[in-house]
Amino acid sequence: MSTIETALAALDLETKVSLLAGQDVWSLPAVPHIGLGSLVMSDGPIGVRGTSWGPDDPAVVLPSPTALAATWDPALARRVGRLLAQEARRKGAHLLLAPTVNLHRTPLGGRHFECYSEDPLLTAEIGVGYVRGVQDGGVGATVKHFVANDSETARFVLDAAVDDRTLREVYLAPFEAIVNAGVWAVMCAYNGVNGHTMSENDALQNGLLKGEWGFDGVVVSDWTAAKTTAATALGGLDVAMPGPGNPWGPKLVEAVRAGEVPESVVDEMVRRVLRLAGRVGLLEGVEPAVPVRPEAVVDGDALAEEVASRSFVLLRNDGTLPLASPTVALIGVAAEEARILGGGSVTVFPPHVVSPLDGLRAQGVELTYEPGVDPRTKLPPAYGPEWTDPETGEAGFRMVFRDASGAELGRLLLEAAVTGWTGKMPAGVDGSLLDSVELSAWFRPLVFGEHRFGVGGIGEFVLTVDGEVLYDDKQVAYDDDPAAGILLHPETRVATTVEGPVLVTLRHKTWVRKGIGAVVGITLGHAEPGPTDDELIQRAVVAAAAAQVAVVVVATTEEVESEGFDRRSLALPGRQDDMVAAVAAANPRTVVVVNAGSPVEMPWVDDVAAVLLTWFPGQEAGAALASVLFGHTEPAGRLPTTWPVRMADCPVLDVDPVDGVLAYREGLFIGYRAWERRPVAPAFWFGAGLGYTTWDYESVTVTPSDALATVTVSLRNTGARSGREVVQVYLVPDAPAADRPSRWLAGFASVEAGAGEVVEVVVELPRRSVEAWEDGAWVTLSGGYTVDVGHDYGDTRLSAALKV
Incomplete structure (x- = not known):
């Protein structure tokens, strides 16, 4: 009898059931008498948060998943996974709840930035690399959210109506590839599929995942997704999270x-x-999958910068980039306060952030900075040297945790007035006793006059400034979604005249969410007296006109891109478009840096010298940006999703269920597959991106193989510097069918070469690229194909024939 069977036989029913649900928000219980330790889980995918959601426990913050996919580099994704395994071990976590491989069905998806691509093959290849890297380090990866969790609106209750062919060929494809690669866990989605909620979906979890695919790992619920007892147990769920108090435990025993x-x-x-x-x-007596754990050797800061710079996509360039040490006017709030990640469960607190302003200053160029217009609808968290006690010199914000009697449970000193903890509180603070928190700091204004303060969060608040109560009321969540409740919280603004040092105190009575426990998520916002938007734009124009180059950083905000809600517009928030247009009119050498995790409209794109997409670039944002702008590193990224000119042009925009059902009526036609059928072209096709050199595709040969075919491409770097190219291979059937895409990605590979160098690239095409799901089975679409080889979906350089 194996060790696992021996351990199982030694357990009574109650103990067995106890192992199937969280003992708290993040862990399963230990059973010492069988040598079983407590298994700890942690959110990802761009950093390992651990069991605490707060600034007191920082972690390396990597670029967004869209950025990782933009590298088109599975080997780099594997290195990212190894770093995250290292971080997980450091934080005592054994299972990372990542990657997210849902697809970019629509650019309005709230977690678009957290998913890789609109294409199932690119998603699968990056996801496989990521999972293998995490598990190389002896930490389990959890592919999610199984399946059709491609939007956020009504995500807890919607039923996705998806035909079998579309499910198999598009949405299930990345999961299948990652299961075949040996992933150790799968997370089921909140939503239903074709009439059955995923936590109870016997056909997809037992029949397909565990049966047909042979998955031997654990299916864990998304947090609070399991609502029933018998139906979830019979439907293929293995672990219900969090706990205690979920539908299993004593109810499952009964x-x-x-x-x-x-x-x-x-x-x-x-x-x-x-x-x-x-x-x-x-588990004692069982040899771990990785018997010798790797040492902590991956440099997190260096890898974060490398991934960021390699992910940047140069969409337009008239030759202004790379910069040759000019005088630079740097413009934009996001240049100083970098937008490094999206909102939701991806949130991780970094040990430091290199802003674009920091990065460019480090280059030693002559630099002026103007914030321009602020795109945020909420006041930024209070922060800066003016928040310092005038007597003691202590800088920052004192956070005190109290029980119902007012007795102190613990305290922290925070650098900025923004907090977030769920379930587990900071070290030494008993969450079960927590009743209230108090955030306080001395404020020494740099500018006298009317200052605005923002109370952000859910629950009861009292704000006092210099002893005067400015706010005493309760704020409620917009809806029942915990992500929206914690992160998209309401804000109340108050104003008061400040003409000297004042003590600012924000008291908050904490709230409790069933299944999660105590929640602390508050922000003290602040804005000093300042100019109007028109005045800010004019200042930016003056600075741009006086410089050789203007670099404008535009960005989305956490109110635009986050878990918990979908987008309603692709326009940049605030008056950023007006600012770009005005700056470009003042300086024809205007470079626009787009700091967004997913597509935005760019009405000024033809009027500026260069457009550089940086996604959400992680903690080393500014260092990577400076390296690319000044040519130390080439912008080597390619779009993992198609970018529209206008939102109205997009083929798929539907995120709102009707009578609880979200119908995937478009079937196979999402992303570039759908754009091909549109009467208008996108702004930039899937796979697009420029570099700092040029490439000549010289020849292609296609050779049948045991799988399908091997495509060999010869390229020449015709530019004056070394560079990287992503060779993309698409299949075009000679006899197209109206109900199938006319062209699709079948393989890709990247290559680097020096100036004038000729290199050869080999791309293996899998059999699945010519198979379709018909009548409950995979069938080969026999016939002739044209193999298109090119720079992106809209830029074919070479073609060859293939007979299947």
């Missing part, structure tokens, strides 16, 4: 004893949990 759930089903769930525990080294 269901087994009542004959509603066979004990053999529970045994199989426990067997999977024990197998995962063994793989991560938590």
